[in-house]
Amino acid sequence: MNALWDLAARRADKPLWRLLVEMTPEELVDAADLRYLSDVLTREQAIALLAEMEPTRGRRIADLESRGGYPCYTTSAGWLGYSDDKLRRLLHQAVDEGYRHVKLKVGADVEDDVRRLRIAREVIGWDAKLMIDANQVWDVPQAIEWIRRLAEFQPHWIEEPTSPDDILGHAAIRKAVAPIGVATGEHGMNRVLFKQMFQAGAIDFCQLDAARLASVNEILSVYLMAKKFDVPVCPHAGGVGLCELVQHLSIFDYVAVSGTLENRVTEFVDHLHEHFTDPCIVKGGNYVLPSAPGYSAQMHEASVAAYSYPSGSAWSADSPS
Amino acid sequence: MNALWDLAARRADKPLWRLLVEMTPEELVDAADLRYLSDVLTREQAIALLAEMEPTRGRRIADLESRGGYPCYTTSAGWLGYSDDKLRRLLHQAVDEGYRHVKLKVGADVEDDVRRLRIAREVIGWDAKLMIDANQVWDVPQAIEWIRRLAEFQPHWIEEPTSPDDILGHAAIRKAVAPIGVATGEHGMNRVLFKQMFQAGAIDFCQLDAARLASVNEILSVYLMAKKFDVPVCPHAGGVGLCELVQHLSIFDYVAVSGTLENRVTEFVDHLHEHFTDPCIVKGGNYVLPSAPGYSAQMHEASVAAYSYPSGSAWSADSPS
Numbered sequence A, B: 001m002n003a004l005w006d007l008a009a010r011r012a013d014k015p016l017w018r019l020l021v022e023m024t025p026e027e028l029v030d031a032a033d034l035r036y037l038s039d040v041l042t043r044e045q046a047i048a049l050l051a052e053m054e055p056t057r058g059r060r061i062a063d064l065e066s067r068g069g070y071p072c073y074t075t076s077a078g079w080l081g082y083s084d085d086k087l088r089r090l091l092h093q094a095v096d097e098g099y100r101h102v103k104l105k106v107g108a109d110v111e112d113d114v115r116r117l118r119i120a121r122e123v124i125g126w127d128a129k130l131m132i133d134a135n136q137v138w139d140v141p142q143a144i145e146w147i148r149r150l151a152e153f154q155p156h157w158i159e160e161p162t163s164p165d166d167i168l169g170h171a172a173i174r175k176a177v178a179p180i181g182v183a184t185g186e187h188g189m190n191r192v193l194f195k196q197m198f199q200a201g202a203i204d205f206c207q208l209d210a211a212r213l214a215s216v217n218e219i220l221s222v223y224l225m226a227k228k229f230d231v232p233v234c235p236h237a238g239g240v241g242l243c244e245l246v247q248h249l250s251i252f253d254y255v256a257v258s259g260t261l262e263n264r265v266t267e268f269v270d271h272l273h274e275h276f277t278d279p280c281i282v283k284g285g286n287y288v289l290p291s292a293p294g295y296s297a298q299m300h301e302a303s304v305a306a307y308s309y310p311s312g313s314a315w316s317a318d319s320p321s
Helices: A002-011 A017-021 A024-031 A043-067 A085-096 A109-123 A140-149 A167-178 A191-199 A215-229 A242-258 A303-309 B002-011 B016-022 B023-032 B042-069 B084-096 B108-123 B140-149 B167-179 B191-198 B213-229 B243-258 B303-305
Strands: A070-078 A103-104 A128-133 A157-159 A181-184 A266-270 B072-076 B100-103 B131-133 B157-159 B179-183 B265-269
Touching: A002 A017, A002 A215, A017 A242, A024 A043, A024 A215, A043 A215, A043 A242, A070 A085, A070 A128, A070 A242, A085 A103, A085 A109, A103 A109, A103 A157, A109 A128, A109 A140, A140 B213, A167 A181, A167 A266, A167 B167, A167 B191, A191 A215, A215 A242, A242 A266, B002 B016, B002 B213, B023 B042, B023 B213, B042 B213, B042 B243, B072 B084, B072 B131, B072 B243, B084 B100, B084 B108, B100 B108, B108 B131, B108 B140, B131 B191, B140 B167, B167 B179, B167 B191, B191 B213, B213 B243, B243 B265
Parallel strands: A070 A103, A070 A266, A103 A128, A128 A157, A157 A181, B072 B100, B072 B265, B100 B131, B131 B157, B157 B179
Antiparallel strands: none
């Protein structure tokens, strides 16, 4: 489905975000999969949400162009296993590159987390946003206890505190750790899960994944529900090629759906972009608006050949890992 | 995992249900996957639930033997697409075979459903239980409206009224259509989904599937939560070999977990048992207690050979379909 949207945009000779923002509200809703959602969003409501923003789309495209693109944050500084020195160096580098949001992994050892978050605040200060990500490591009661230990560092959000399927668990955690925001979605398998996350008041940030949901058709539905429930969407992009995809979605969201950048920031991970024919361009903490036709999904033929399993050269025994 | 449990029971020279009912509460809980469940069930609580039933296990084994086995219902009468005459004939046959529960598919056309349910009540009377199954066809508001149209036939449960992932949707439907019970679970992908179904009061009947959950290890966790929340488990068995598996689980549940047959009835579909070396035996609306060693999961070598894709004879062009 992602390949089809990529082809559709190439055929129209436009980047995907532009193809989408040139569609009418009715065309967009026709493409959205609304099945199982009518208890929270009807077709008529979806069209009305989009129609309200339609007259001002052009203004927001101009705004993105003038501000240098769509805001992003970096995950590259804060992996577990980095030494304190490396963490400090990468955080300084992120600040120097213009990032106002950084994210650290947590959840292996609470004393380590306290020390690492202290280093992070020393480097980035208290005005920049500091996010933490537990990658599903905790049960619900443990999540609440652990996050409260880290509250002194004023995390902007806690990401994936528990099982990604646990709607009611996220709602309980959110209630217990406010004002720290709860974020999840990279493992959200379909729109029915997101519907319930919104209904239950379970999340402060919706981190949909462009390659886990059923492409633009299902993603549109999640953006429309997020608009209705006033939950910011901050897409997940920690995967090969995900940054290339989500930049289009975030731009579309701002221009045609949400109409705001408040509390919006899209992930950026600086890995493996060299395999794509139209890699995303990030400058000063922003995704620069893509201009090449397509969904930026095409890989270099040499990369596809080298990494195709099992015949690609990367899989041969004497290949460097 | 199912094959491993099958092998473990064969190695012990016991049917799986007997292997399980001879394990101590601690051994059973060691085998159960309790991760992400501690907000509703701790290890200590799980052991206590099982320990309470342990002294009387033998009495319930004797009870099942004397009553002829574990009660089941048939789905074979009520498929959509059967003519009214065939439906009537199959329902008469089910009654003659001793069934006190029958299930009909609904959801394609409401007037057809009304007519078919009227036929069913004419044949089975009003003392037998009549279940209906929509196989996920409705959105939540439509489900409520449709089920209310069928309420005059006093369905025992409505099965899969909407998306199997929609915990809050099932809870809303259940509230709206009571006293008709809500049943789901055959597409319940893991214990975290079932945990929330119980927490939200979303279901009256838990229809776990022996081959969708991660085998006995995850199934144990669902049975333990069902016990705590006092929700009867009526396993799904509409699939090749599922009847063979679930009979062991239902017997184990009665003997070691729930301790009751009230509102419990396990699905039986009379299809494709001939491919198994130890097919389940159903008599008078009961699964007869299996006596052969294993989880009844082994297929005949000839069946495996014929249906292995793509080399099996069943896949060749001139094979009868």
